[in-house]
Amino acid sequence: MFSIKNIVINSIKRPTLSLLSSRMSATSPEAKKMKIASNTIGTHSGTFHCDEVLAVFMLRNHPEFKSHGLLRSRDQSLLDQCDIVVDVGAVYDPSKKRYDHHQSTFQETFSSIRSDFGDKFGNIRLSSAGLVYVHYGEKIITEVLKQFDTTLTDNQLKSVFSKIYSGFIQEIDAIDNGVPQFDGEPKYRVNSHLSSRVKSFNPDWMDDKTPQEIDEAFEEAVKYVGNEFIEKIKFFALSWLPARKIVEEAVQNRLNVHDSGSIIELHRFCPWQEHLRDIEKDHGNVEIKFVIFNGGGRDNDFRVQAVPVEQGSFVCRKFINKKWFGLRDEELEKVSGIKGGKFVHATGFIGGNHTRDGALEMAIKSLVDDE
Template sequence: MSGNDSKKLKVEVPPKTIGTHSGTFHCDEVLACYMLSQHPDFQDHKILRTRNQDLLDQCDIVVDVGGVFDSNKKRFDHHQSTFNETFSSLRPELDKTEDIKLSSAGLIYVYYGETIIQEILKKLNYSTLTATELSIIFVKIYKGFIREIDGIDNGVPQFESEPRYSISTHLSNRVKNFNPDWTDTKTPEEIDELFNQAKAYVGEEFLDKIKYYGSKWLPARKIVEEAVDNRFKLHLSGEIIELQRFCPWQEHLRQIEKEIGGIEIKFVICDGGSNDFRVQCVPVKEGSFVCRKFLNKKWFGIRNEELEKVSGIDGTVFCHATGFIGGNKTREGALKMAEKSLTDED
């Protein structure tokens, strides 16, 4: 049932129904409906697209329409002038910095996202997350995926001034393109089918995010956590860590440092394979080549035997010309490079 049903006041909505608005659809309610379809409480529900309030009142849960936000009644509209909820206002125990108003996607994610993530990972036969791991991924997916949709749907500008160019390939715009254009004369049922196609499309992107964070991003964090936990066993300063396996580490290290407080790692050692151990300097911010502490200035741009002679460390292979990374044939040699550089005067 869809579209022009304003006069069908006596129609009864079957049980297990998700209500959302008819007509032009947007990324936020499309994603909200997809997420609900992955939740055990709603996975068997049908979607009813209508603006008939009598019909919406009969639905088990309603998103993006109806003028009511009441999580106890499972009503999740965000268009009313009194609505100002954000991720941080509803989940301050997880993050206190998010100030972008939630869309229907953000609302459904805030209330049901943790269960949805666990269900999806279970279907993919991934390991069950601990409560701490689930909270970490839950926040990360909001910041890395859902927040963008909230911001676009609510018209929150990315910049204080107008950008010099627009981006038309983001997910919200791709969903918009599933709608019929002004030359089409599609029936409400045909538009509902386009909505379902958009829901499947958005779902694939949402699944990809969960797969990535569950199978690649989180395991990398565990490696960095272990290295930080063992930092004093590696060196008394606690300012050098060793990764047991190469992984993307910069983002994780900064977050872990923030969570622990009072630490600042200077060097990261990792086995690059084939007698190639790297010592990398920690940048002052992610992606920067300005580091908290560089390798010894006397080594910049020197390689092999000459570097061994200047440094007094056997097995040295190279030091980058800007001193942000170096290499040694052995783990012990890489550690000595970090140790000597730690005490080098700037």
């Protein structure tokens, strides 16, 4: 039997996990006689990458695998004894819990496996992280959120699951498979992404580390990547998702704000731009022009913001009235004819008023009278 070394993988309370590691030639008689526990996660030994590091962490947060040990080896006779194997073995077969993506026949993407989400994620091939995520991700998210006393409805879980893939996992899939972000040579290289940071846990060419020390470095990388994964789940479930609900309610209530249906009011400020586009599609491709909200949590500080044509752009679907650009206070009140005016940005993408009704009037006037 392999020797077992206990390792705590992160600060979140969980059962202590075990590291199992092969120290002998795969062709030696000793190796061929070796037996390992069936409740073991298998992956390859040697240099490690972000995808299998994350895959191992995710599996350790799945109820079925959370008490499993870990085997890092390239001995196929040993890997065959594992309950589940990721990133090695040249086999993708969910029925046998084999999740490698290196074989030439492998062409699976998020959409090809999870057709219930359509083709919204393009044709980027999955890495071992992506494979584990598309097969086990919802259960893993649900399990992680128990630590924060949070449960999601089926629709909420679907939204968070989708967002974590597009906002975290897909990048790892693309980098591991060598997919460029765009055509042509980039003007600069990004060397601080998660995959690059995981690479730094490996020994460099001048290091003379033992296999055991490399395995220990792998566990440090698991802890590092795992903490970032947990933070993503927390963000999308506990921050991103509540914001979506606020925007959804605002779009549903738009006709009570103005009969054009082009102005929405947020009952509480939140990050709204990304959510708005998805929700507009859900409501038959409605197009919101202005968003009004309380700007600073005070009774005399309200905003009207123009909706950009793309998230983060300062080119808007419709700007605040151009006659008001750059005006403030009394001058703004005089030119606009609206009491309580505070300012309009010089580019016309946002303005302020002392009252909610004043901010709404600024939006309405900009909507119908911008000549």
